[in-house]
Amino acid sequence: MAKAKSPKKETPLNKQYNQIKAKYPGALLLFRVGDFYETFGEDAIKASKILGIVLTKRNNGGANQELAGFPHHSLDNYLPKLVRAGQRVAICDQLEDPKTVKGIVKRGVTELVTPGVSYNDNVLETKQNNYLASVHFGAKENFGVAFLDISTGEFLTTEGSKAYIDKLLQSFAPAEVIYCRQHKNNFESSFGDRFNTYTFDDWAYTYDFAYPLLTQHFKTSTLKGFGIESLKDGITAAGVILQYLSDTEHKEINHISGLTRLDEEKYVWLDRFTIRNLELIFAQHEGGVPLIDILDDTITPMGARMLRKWLVLPLKELKPIADRQDTVEVFVKNQELLEELRTLLKPIGDLERLISKVAVGRINPREMIQLNRALKQVAPLREMLQSLAAENKVFEKYANQLSDCEFLVSRITKEIKDDAPNVSNHGGIIKTGVDPELDEYQSIAFSGKDYLVGIQKRESDRTGIPSLKIAYNKVFGYYLEVSNAHKDKVPTEWIRKQTLVNAERYITEELKVYEEKILNAESKIFEIEHRLYHNLVLAAAEFVGQIQQNARVISTIDALASFATIALQNNYSKPVLNETNTIDIKNGRHPVIEKQLPPGESYVPNDLQLNEEEQQIIIITGPNMAGKSALLRQTALIVLMAQIGSFVPAEAADIGLVDKIFTRVGASDNLSRGESTFMVEMTETASILNNLSEKSLVIMDEIGRGTSTYDGVSIAWSISEYLHNHPKYKPRTLFATHYHELNQLTEDFSRIKNFNVAVKEVNGKVVFLRKLKEGGSEHSFGIHVAQIAGMPQSIVLRASEILHHLEEDHIKEKNKEKIKEAPKNNYQLSFFDSPDPKVEALKEKLGSLDPNSMSPIEALLKLNELKNLLD
Numbered sequence: 001m002a003k004a005k006s007p008k009k010e011t012p013l014n015k016q017y018n019q020i021k022a023k024y025p026g027a028l029l030l031f032r033v034g035d036f037y038e039t040f041g042e043d044a045i046k047a048s049k050i051l052g053i054v055l056t057k058r059n060n061g062g063a064n065q066e067l068a069g070f071p072h073h074s075l076d077n078y079l080p081k082l083v084r085a086g087q088r089v090a091i092c093d094q095l096e097d098p099k100t101v102k103g104i105v106k107r108g109v110t111e112l113v114t115p116g117v118s119y120n121d122n123v124l125e126t127k128q129n130n131y132l133a134s135v136h137f138g139a140k141e142n143f144g145v146a147f148l149d150i151s152t153g154e155f156l157t158t159e160g161s162k163a164y165i166d167k168l169l170q171s172f173a174p175a176e177v178i179y180c181r182q183h184k185n186n187f188e189s190s191f192g193d194r195f196n197t198y199t200f201d202d203w204a205y206t207y208d209f210a211y212p213l214l215t216q217h218f219k220t221s222t223l224k225g226f227g228i229e230s231l232k233d234g235i236t237a238a239g240v241i242l243q244y245l246s247d248t249e250h251k252e253i254n255h256i257s258g259l260t261r262l263d264e265e266k267y268v269w270l271d272r273f274t275i276r277n278l279e280l281i282f283a284q285h286e287g288g289v290p291l292i293d294i295l296d297d298t299i300t301p302m303g304a305r306m307l308r309k310w311l312v313l314p315l316k317e318l319k320p321i322a323d324r325q326d327t328v329e330v331f332v333k334n335q336e337l338l339e340e341l342r343t344l345l346k347p348i349g350d351l352e353r354l355i356s357k358v359a360v361g362r363i364n365p366r367e368m369i370q371l372n373r374a375l376k377q378v379a380p381l382r383e384m385l386q387s388l389a390a391e392n393k394v395f396e397k398y399a400n401q402l403s404d405c406e407f408l409v410s411r412i413t414k415e416i417k418d419d420a421p422n423v424s425n426h427g428g429i430i431k432t433g434v435d436p437e438l439d440e441y442q443s444i445a446f447s448g449k450d451y452l453v454g455i456q457k458r459e460s461d462r463t464g465i466p467s468l469k470i471a472y473n474k475v476f477g478y479y480l481e482v483s484n485a486h487k488d489k490v491p492t493e494w495i496r497k498q499t500l501v502n503a504e505r506y507i508t509e510e511l512k513v514y515e516e517k518i519l520n521a522e523s524k525i526f527e528i529e530h531r532l533y534h535n536l537v538l539a540a541a542e543f544v545g546q547i548q549q550n551a552r553v554i555s556t557i558d559a560l561a562s563f564a565t566i567a568l569q570n571n572y573s574k575p576v577l578n579e580t581n582t583i584d585i586k587n588g589r590h591p592v593i594e595k596q597l598p599p600g601e602s603y604v605p606n607d608l609q610l611n612e613e614e615q616q617i618i619i620i621t622g623p624n625m626a627g628k629s630a631l632l633r634q635t636a637l638i639v640l641m642a643q644i645g646s647f648v649p650a651e652a653a654d655i656g657l658v659d660k661i662f663t664r665v666g667a668s669d670n671l672s673r674g675e676s677t678f679m680v681e682m683t684e685t686a687s688i689l690n691n692l693s694e695k696s697l698v699i700m701d702e703i704g705r706g707t708s709t710y711d712g713v714s715i716a717w718s719i720s721e722y723l724h725n726h727p728k729y730k731p732r733t734l735f736a737t738h739y740h741e742l743n744q745l746t747e748d749f750s751r752i753k754n755f756n757v758a759v760k761e762v763n764g765k766v767v768f769l770r771k772l773k774e775g776g777s778e779h780s781f782g783i784h785v786a787q788i789a790g791m792p793q794s795i796v797l798r799a800s801e802i803l804h805h806l807e808e809d810h811i812k813e814k815n816k817e818k819i820k821e822a823p824k825n826n827y828q829l830s831f832f833d834s835p836d837p838k839v840e841a842l843k844e845k846l847g848s849l850d851p852n853s854m855s856p857i858e859a860l861l862k863l864n865e866l867k868n869l870l871d
């Protein structure tokens, strides 16, 4: 049908298809023809591949054309598969009843479903938000970003550096990203090519276009009320989202009732490496367990989504963290109450997504019953929270934000049947007593059906056909069915309609009259019920704001109750938070590893202190497999958990709030971006050193191991020096390393301390004690680990020999001396901290370089140019 070759041969249906197809470039068009959704040409090839449906060919205007389709009632089944495969799907429906039109039926696209814009429960993950992101490339390296989850109405915006936007994209993991077409290459080199994307023309990504779209939607004259007036690039990004909704035929969007500023200032900075390294929401390796899986014991999907957001946005300020903590504490101390609360939450389900469906008029009757069930829980929940106000004022705040929506609850209860179906145009929705007209038609339909049973009995008696049946089909309505054995008893006035193998089917005049009466009543019933239901949905839409607020409070309570449940299950304690620059953890554990140990093994807890006076940097040495990485990560995780309001896996923890957490943990290849492991390691480390702050926590695991030992030791050494001697900040740092040479740092740097994770050698075998002890360690026991790993014995023996030989050469001793003799230098600091304009210019030039794309000659010329700049 598409690409019909000769205009002469273009049928009206072809023409209609081509016109619609042209309006939605890049979308896969599902074209409703009768009871089927059909796809043609390229679309058919794609659809058949993704859906595993049959691809046929047919002659179309002399050319062969591919065709693939599926029954319309399977849309819910097939649509999510297409969308999950990254397709944008335009659903083209018949806009008129074919029975009532002569000629071609009017058709049009009723919805364009894309990965980032979907209400479909089969497309959405219950426990995850489904964000559409919009990225705006502003001036001076500033970027705007906006996120919308249309299924919940949540709409956020902010702006900032490329690194900030990159980090947000990683945290929010949007299902689709839109941006301006002219930045295609730039987008991929900045943020990667892992997203489903859609690009807009230049004109859309302008402030003057975007601003009025937002004010029109929110019916305000400015955006000041949202606190985003100054975010020009953020506004531009957000405005284009509204344009995208309009382009994709999403016109009912009243549930998007506000635009929230994602305030960078409020949250701890976690760069994208940290989110990945600490495995907060995704495991790095198949079979791994992310932290979210340990912490999430929420009851409602919206609670789970809230908790996920909290995890990537830990708080920086004491008060809101304390509010969360105090709530958790009340639940922890009162387990009976916690159980009662969680029982109350169970029937609530996904109130947040249900109310969005109300706002956009897509809620079905069965979901309306679910909405009612959820709302009925609000009053008892509110009372429970209110009763806790004496324990802590914060409960009063929660309680006051909940509204029972009594009017709506009583209307739904009065009007909707408990077993209402999931479609609104086939009756069975509205209770008796709601509408007199409806009741009248109901009684006609019912008595009509009784009457049919009467006819069946009467005719059976009259004709002596015992097995006579009355049934209905769409082709010829109500009929009498007579088995072949009794065919000869059929009266002459019956009209034969169909012959089956074993039976004949007949209609009679009397049946026709009743059929019409019943069918008429039935269609009236459908019509009236549909209208009444629609009115109820409109009435419910008045409650969108209140119910959205309920959903927010309930999600919060659910997430906090989850913290309490997990704290009780796993024996976590309440951390004490303060504004100092210390961290003091007593018997801390790793929340994930402790749950994964084989039966019989228990996690060995460890104490750890960091403070800016004496112990700012800890160098942790120890053999392979000793537990260095585990210790590093657990420290970062304990701090992070404390700042999302959770209890922590430790006997006690005093945490001086951090404002940035940096981690450089383990080697992570990024070969897809053409970078080597070492390059990635250095990039990540550079990003840490360039973004330090007053209250940073820095976790570095084996920096420098990706290169030769000399390079590695030198880099690790100079980084430690840099962190210690930084003129402005004293970032709390944990540094795990195999380079025992680094233990000598303590000799010159007062706030660097050596620790090791202890092992014991018993009868030539290494026993891991997992205990952190003061002082450095000398051996790596790498060969021992190779042996445990099953390396052939001959290799293990040979390696031991070589090691012995090397150690005899006192190479290490010599190295130690050499390092000591290296000139003490502070040039790194003076270099980067200098406000010298030459240096500034140099920095700018350096920043714009892309070493990966330069030839050696170009690099040399550039170097020369840079040098001249300094001269």
Ligand SMILES: Nc1ncnc2c1ncn2[C@@H]1O[C@H](COP(=O)(O)OP(=O)(O)OP(=O)(O)O)[C@@H](O)[C@H]1O
Residues within 6 Å of the ligand: 593, 602, 603, 604, 605, 622, 623, 624, 625, 626, 627, 628, 629, 630, 631, 770
């Ligand atoms: N405190 C602990 N209690 C019990 N088991 C632990 C503890 N710490 C670590 N482990 C176990 O030891 C394994 C190795 O720990 P980890 O990866 O931290 O060692 P590492 O010292 O960093 O080793 P490498 O230097 O080889 O990277 C972990 O996977 C974990 O199963």
